[in-house]
Amino acid sequence: MLKERKLDAVTPLQENHQTNNNDVEIQIEIDESEEISAMTEEERYNKDYFRSLFEIVLLMGKQNVSLEGRNLKDPDGVYSPDNFQALLEYRINSGDEVLRRRFEMLAVNQEYCSRFQQEQILEVCERCVREELMRDVRNSQFFTIIVEDAVDMAGEEHMPIFIRHIDDANNLHEEFVGFLPYDDDAELMAMNFIMAITEKWKLNLEYCRGQxxxxxxxxxxxxxxxxxxxxxxxxxxxxxxCSSCALNIWLAKSIPVTGVSVVLGTLEDIYLFFSKSPNLEVELENTITGLYMENIEKGNELKEILKSEWISRHDTFEIIVTLLHPLVLCLDRVACDNSFRWNTRITSQAFILSSALTDFDFVVTIVILKNALSFTRAFGKNLQGLTSDIFSAANSLTAVLHTLNEVMENIEVYHEFWFEEATNLAALMDIPVKLPGRFSRMQHLNLQPDLTSENFYKEALSVPTIQHIIQGLKDVFSEQHLKALKCLSLVPSVMGQLKFSTSEEHNTDLYKYDLPSPETLSAELHCWRVKWKHRGKDVELPSNIFESLHLPDIKFFPNVYALLKVLCILPVFKVENEKFESSRKRLKFYLESTPVEQRSGHLALVNISYDSKHDLDVMVDTYMKVAANDAKFDSLSPHSEVVEEV
Known part of the structure; x- marks a missing residue:
């Protein structure tokens, strides 16, 4: 009876609404069927064919399988298929009728799909995957750009690019979006970079808030x-x-001294040598145990440090100075092993690394870097700490620069102590104190007879290192950057630390055009302070930007909300949720697991963004348009090889 009453109570309006919905669904089905019927049999066949090709390429991209694989011909000239063709043949044998019809009349040793066509398909895959990422960035409006150090991509240098943005749920994302090709001409590289952002990726630079x-x-x-x-x-x-790089490592990477670059490369080799072999890690731990038998606590502390990513810490150079002796002892044991525990590759690499570590040039460089960067260690650590620590760091920059300028004025005295520490460490390990061999060879007869190692390293290393640290801090901590950091006083925990006596208006001028109602900012900030100052005893102050953004009533403070959203995307702040910066780890894994000669920028983006949304039909339609345009272009030219096949 209840069901009958409900059915009788359906109004004519509801009936009309249901009828309209049904009509819309029927119309969509009619449109789709008309679109399919409008396609010729040849067009439908081509679309199915290209769909099969794209499915194979996407599978290879997601699994990080190189399209080329083995060479098409071995040294004896015998034909062997590449990975892409092998998968094509497997799919044909598994019953793909479209591919079978396409290739059944071809010779056994003939290439099914040209390398050029494979590259075209891969480019379209990359373009469509990136477009999905860029659509999310454009929807979020504001974004920032991060460019990492150059990597070798099949013999050419490229720099990975990441873009940060915040989604509708106020989660901060950091996405890998491609590579910037390296160019010796900085102006040309800058122009290509800006063109890629604006023309290729269709982003509006007016909304870029950080780099x-x-x-x-x-x-x-x-x-x-x-x-x-x-x-x-x-x-x-x-x-x-950038939050992903410690300040001291960032400063050291950019010091324009050859010896420093050599040291950083050697540290990377040492880290990889031990971290990729559990047996070598155990050998190093045993060496530390033997050296620190009288100080077990110190030995255990060093072992714990080795389990971390010590090569990218704020105190990396302090760690390497402490570990230098056990590292050399361990490497010498591996290199001179007579029990055949290690293979030839490991023993030869151990010998090379030991020789590099026992060069006085290496010893004096790490000691001077350790001491010179000690003045920025605490400052840099705060920048990667809690929000209140970052705010404190912004206010302590002047003191750090003052200290460094004082060191520069008294560099003779400081360098004397640093050089003495280096010579003592060298003496402990029987390393002779001398000028670097490259300098002596370059000077030949022009070598100054009264030039000592101490004076040489003062002018060649200590002075330029301190000068660069001072200039590097001034460059990256501009007035604009410091103003942005001081806007962290909007975060309730920082307000509480400052006893709610902050005045943010003069710092927020930087973002006044991003506010929905700047004329009410002053009154809104007053209400924001009062809200947290007179909160209940059981209410905790949000400790960072992200907690503040997720407050239930944050949208009642539209200007504060807008300011926090723009602030949190700045590269200096850490991504709170690790799953939203997974692309950085995926890129690292891709580079570590892919041989240099097989790396591809197109394949890398598909692999790193394997869980991104993509529409296979859109990819196929895009490719067919590209192929059609190429066919029109090539029809005007006598050189048309691949188009005929397409």
């Missing part, structure tokens, strides 16, 4: 030019440090 660059000394000066050109186009693109 960060991690580059070695060779690239550092060029990336400064790129940063300045981007600032000219978008004055609000604040140049900041």
């Amino acid at each position: 960060s660059y991690i580059a070695s000394s060779r690239l550092s000066s060029k990336m400064k030019i790129v940063a300045s050109r981007l600032l000219q186009k978008c004055p609000q693109a604040t140049y900041t440090l």
